[in-house]
Amino acid sequence: MLIGCVREIKGGENRVGLTPAGAAALAGKGHEVLVEKGAGAKSGFPDQEYERAGARILPAAEVFASADLIVKVKEPQPAEFPLFREGQVLFTYLHLAPERSLTQFLLERKIAGIAYETVEDQGELPLLTPMSEVAGRMAVQVGAHYLERTQGGAGKLLGGVPGVPPAKVVIIGTGVVGMNACTVAFGMGAEVSMVGRNLAQLRRIDDLYQGGVRTLAASPATIERAVREADLVVGAVLLTGAAAPRLVSRQMVRQMRPGSVVVDVAIDQGGCIETIRPTTHQDPVYVEEGVIHYGVTNMPGAVPHTSTLALTNATLPYLLEIARWGVPDVFRKSSALLKGLNTYQGELTNQGVAEALGLPCQEPGF
Numbered sequence: 296m297l298i299g300c301v302r303e304i305k306g307g308e309n310r311v312g313l314t315p316a317g318a319a320a321l322a323g324k325g326h327e328v329l330v331e332k333g334a335g336a337k338s339g340f341p342d343q344e345y346e347r348a349g350a351r352i353l354p355a356a357e358v359f360a361s362a363d364l365i366v367k368v369k370e371p372q373p374a375e376f377p378l379f380r381e382g383q384v385l386f387t388y389l390h391l392a393p394e395r396s397l398t399q400f401l402l403e404r405k406i407a408g409i410a411y412e413t414v415e416d417q418g419e420l421p422l423l424t425p426m427s428e429v430a431g432r433m434a435v436q437v438g439a440h441y442l443e444r445t446q447g448g449a450g451k452l453l454g455g456v457p458g459v460p461p462a463k464v465v466i467i468g469t470g471v472v473g474m475n476a477c478t479v480a481f482g483m484g485a486e487v488s489m490v491g492r493n494l495a496q497l498r499r500i501d502d503l504y505q506g507g508v509r510t511l512a513a514s515p516a517t518i519e520r521a522v523r524e525a526d527l528v529v530g531a532v533l534l535t536g537a538a539a540p541r542l543v544s545r546q547m548v549r550q551m552r553p554g555s556v557v558v559d560v561a562i563d564q565g566g567c568i569e570t571i572r573p574t575t576h577q578d579p580v581y582v583e584e585g586v587i588h589y590g591v592t593n594m595p596g597a598v599p600h601t602s603t604l605a606l607t608n609a610t611l612p613y614l615l616e617i618a619r620w621g622v623p624d625v626f627r628k629s630s631a632l633l634k635g636l637n638t639y640q641g642e643l644t645n646q647g648v649a650e651a652l653g654l655p656c657q658e659p660g661f
Contacts, residue, residue, distance in 0.1 A: 296618040297327045299362025301355055302334040305369045307576025307591070309337035309599035312366040312387065314607040315344035317614070322349030326618045329358045338599040363621075366614060368606065369593055370397055381405050382640075384622050386614060388412055388426075389637055392538040392651035393565040401638040407622050412563075413536045413645060414613060414635035420535065421631075422613070424471050425605035427560075429595040431475025431531065434558045435464065437594075438527040439483065441556045441580060441587050448587060449554030451526055454484025461485045465521045467513070467542055467567060468531030469496040472560045476529045481508060488521050518542055523550040530559035532567040536637070536647030543568040545584065553585035562590045565651075626661040633661065 298321055300313040311334050313321075318328045328350040332342060342352045359365065359378035367387035371379070373396075379385075382405050389410035391398045401408045411422035420427075435453070442462060444450035455461035464480040466473045469491030480487045481504060488509040489500050497510040511517050522528055522543055528551075532539050539561040548557065548570045559571040566572075570583045574590040576597055581588055595602035613632060617625050626633040637645040642657035649656035 296621060297329065297361060297363045298614070298618060299329045299331075299358040299365050300334055300350075301331045301358050301365065301367060301375075303368050303596075304372050304374060305593060305596075308369050308593050308596040310368040310593075310596055310603045310606065311335040311338045311340065311599070312368050312606075312610075313614075314338075314603060315340055315348040315350075317607045317611045318345050318350040319348035320611060320615065321618060324615065324618065327351070329353050329362055331355045331358050335603075338603040340603070364617060366610075368596075368603075370394065371400070376400050376404075379404050379406060383407070384617065385409065386411070386610070386617065388563075390563040391637055391645070391648045392536065395652055398638070398643065398648065398652060398654070402641050402643060405641045406638055407636065407640075408638040409617070409632060409635045410536070410637045410645070411610065411635070413637060413647075414631050415535065416631040420471075422606075422609050422635075423533075425609045426595045426602065427471035427533075428475045429598065429602050429605065430560045431472040431529075432479045433594050433597065434472070434476045434529045434531070434560050435479040435483065435485075435527070437579075437589055438464070438529065438556045438558045441589060442526060442554070444554075446587075447554065447580075447582065448556060449526060449552060453480070453527070462526040463524055464488070464527045464529065465490065465525040466529045466531055467491075467518065468533065468561075469493055469500065470531065470533055472531035472533070473529070474500075476531060476560075477508060480527075480529075485527075488525075490518060490521055513542070519547050519550075522547045525551065526555050528555075528557045528568070530557065530561045530567040530571070532561045533564065534647065536645045537564070538651040539564040539567045541567060541569050545569045548586050549584045551584070551586050554587070555585075556587045556589065558589045560594065562592050566590065623661055626659065633659065
């Protein structure tokens with residue numbers, strides 16, 4: 296198969312969809328790899344490394360025009376729409392639930408859109424996990440930064456000091472993002488509360504931290520009390536493929552102390568905090584109801600070397616499967632990739648996305 300990897304053009308996005316080692320693995324299986332000039336530069340992978348791996352370096356237009364499969368990190372941007380060919384295969388994060396115009400484009404161009412975030416293997420989301428780990432850890436790091444008075448925050452040190460209490464961190468969601476946010480917040484000495492609906496997971500957290508992290512069963516009243524007391528709220532909710540539920544209302548945010556911070560990692564799926572809206576690395580925060588809001592939609596793009604390595608570690612085995620079998624045969628071979636298929640031959644094939652956008656869903660018949 297002819298595989299193309301292009302430079303990301305979304306604002307502040309410094310990752311790349313394939314490392315030189317990944318290109319070498321594909322080339323070693325007899326596939327041809329095309330890489331856009333400069334695609335890996337911001338992740339610390341110069342063109343020469345891709346060339347040594349057996350890839351060809353080309354301008355973006357030639358990569359799009361030639362490749363059977365395009366591998367990316369983020370969803371296509373409007374400027375890239377005209378470059379896609381009808382019927383191409385796209386392997387990337389799509390997050391279509393809040394993206395009607397992108398969804399319509401993929402349907403009109405009959406793109407086989409395989410979304411990293413909905414590839415599911417034995418109940419796990421293996422291609423979402425590495426970036427969720429990065430984003431979860433970054434969320435607390437970012438929140439601690441914006442709690443500083445020089446950044447407009449309340450002037451609180453997350454871990455406090457002897458004789459002075461630590462800041463209070465509330466994490467809503469106990470999945471991969473939430474657990475990684477908890478790891479960093481607890482490690483920094485914050486007073487951490489985890490809010491979730493999975494009681495078995497809450498029990499595991501209680502055992503793991505030996506009571507050092509407060510666990511709360513999710514309900515509107517519980518969330519309201521926790522948010523009201525928090526210095527930092529991390530939104531870490533995920534419904535696979537679907538829009539995130541709005542669990543923190545504007546009224547709840549209004550009750551937070553001025554200079555508190557919210558970081559909503561669920562922003563890629565619309566966000567779980569009513570007052571959140573998408574922001575960029577160039578302009579990451581705004582103040583609403585006296586609270587600092589951070590809604591960057593591609594948080595791991597700030598640490599692209601780490602993120603790109605972690606992402607390719609996870610995506611490469613699936614990419615090799617797609618390249619080996621091709622479309623549609625790979626969907627007969629891999630139930631995980633079939634679950635990742637969001638659009639195919641002009642049909643929307645993911646139920647969660649369809650419900651979020653109010654569009655019909657067609658079960659793919661493979």
